[in-house]
Amino acid sequence: MSQGKExxxxxxxxxxxxxxxxxxxxxxxxxxxNSVQTTSTETASPTSSPTPSSTQAPPxxxxxxxxxxxxxxxxxxxxxxxxxxxxxxxxxxxxYAQVNPNIPxxxxxxxxxxxxxxxxxxxxxxxxxxxxxxxxxxxxxxxxAGIQLIPIAKDAVAIVVGASNPFKGNLxxxxxxxxxxxxxxxxxxxxxxNLPIKVINRAAAxxxxxxxxxxxxxxxxxxPDSANFITWSQDETTAILRxxxxxxxxxxxxSQVEKQEIVRIVSIDGVAPTDIAALKIGKYPxxxxxxxxxxxxxxxxxxxxxxxALSPQGQQIVQNLGFISIQ
Numbered sequence: 001m002s003q004g005k006e007x008x009x010x011x012x013x014x015x016x017x018x019x020x021x022x023x024x025x026x027x028x029x030x031x032x033x034n035s036v037q038t039t040s041t042e043t044a045s046p047t048s049s050p051t052p053s054s055t056q057a058p059p060x061x062x063x064x065x066x067x068x069x070x071x072x073x074x075x076x077x078x079x080x081x082x083x084x085x086x087x088x089x090x091x092x093x094x095x096y097a098q099v100n101p102n103i104p105x106x107x108x109x110x111x112x113x114x115x116x117x118x119x120x121x122x123x124x125x126x127x128x129x130x131x132x133x134x135x136x137x138x139x140x141x142x143x144x145a146g147i148q149l150i151p152i153a154k155d156a157v158a159i160v161v162g163a164s165n166p167f168k169g170n171l172x173x174x175x176x177x178x179x180x181x182x183x184x185x186x187x188x189x190x191x192x193x194n195l196p197i198k199v200i201n202r203a204a205a206x207x208x209x210x211x212x213x214x215x216x217x218x219x220x221x222x223x224p225d226s227a228n229f230i231t232w233s234q235d236e237t238t239a240i241l242r243x244x245x246x247x248x249x250x251x252x253x254x255s256q257v258e259k260q261e262i263v264r265i266v267s268i269d270g271v272a273p274t275d276i277a278a279l280k281i282g283k284y285p286x287x288x289x290x291x292x293x294x295x296x297x298x299x300x301x302x303x304x305x306x307x308x309a310l311s312p313q314g315q316q317i318v319q320n321l322g323f324i325s326i327q
Contacts, residue, residue, distance in 0.1 A: 068296060069300045153290040153325065173285055
């Protein structure tokens with residue numbers, strides 16, 4: 001890229017970062033179809049946010065077709081990132097192996113141990129991997145490091161309680177916020193039994209946690225850890241679900257919990273996160289885009305993986321796993 005083009009990109013990036021709120025790039029409620037990358041030849045247009053934030057920056061609006069693919073292909077295509085995207089990345093890797101059998105892929109550092117959105121982006125920045133799967137937008141320092149986001153799917157975050165929990169009702173957004181900020185501590189306060197609420201929060205590295213804090217808590221702090229407010233040490237879901245018991249509450253991406261018999265999904269504001277029609281029109285309050293993050297200077301193999309994710313085959317994989325296609 002010429003010096004003049006680099007200067008232009010830098011100026012545009014600074015203007016966007018300063019004038020738009022990062023939290024708005026969760027693309028919940030007021031998302032426009034024109035604001036996401038839907039094919040390898042379209043250009044995404046960022047949307048504004050009602051919730052200002054100075055810690056994150058919006059995804060780059062550059063086209064996939066305009067990527068600088070001057071770097072040589074790697075011997076192994078390394079990927080790391082979001083645990084919410086494990087199944088999606090796995091099936092995309094399988095499809096990629098059929099398209100390009102000469103370049104094996106890995107997910108996680110080491111392979112098989114994805115570290116969450118934040119760790120994935122960190123490993124992308126330091127060169128440990130070539131692609132990061134992320135369920136959150138970029139923070140300012142990440143955007144300034146020449147990272148580009150490509151949205152490949154939409155998803156919702158489900159609130160769950162254990163199947164044995166006597167609470168059978170629904171929650172409002174305000175009640176959920178009060179539970180996670182520590183104002184509501186007993187199920188009887190929301191129409192349930194006289195039991196303390198055991199709140200299980202996701203690990204700090206979790207992109208799902210970032211979304212939850214941004215959307216549900218409006219950027220405010222979670223309650224401090226205590227006997228009944230537990231921050232999980234690793235970004236994982238299965239162990240959290242098993243720990244819910246008869247009084248716990250937690251959250252995870254819908255695709256991770258909707259077929260789990262040990263939990264019950266709680267509707268929020270009268271809307272279930274499994275209601276695809278409601279999600280598409282923005283009625284469910286906790287939804288987001290899922291991204292592949294890549295460096296702006298990359299290899300043909302990386303672009304090939306991204307193109308596959310955006311192709312009809314890739315978008316069918318998205319839908320087969322319970323995510324929502326961006327098409």
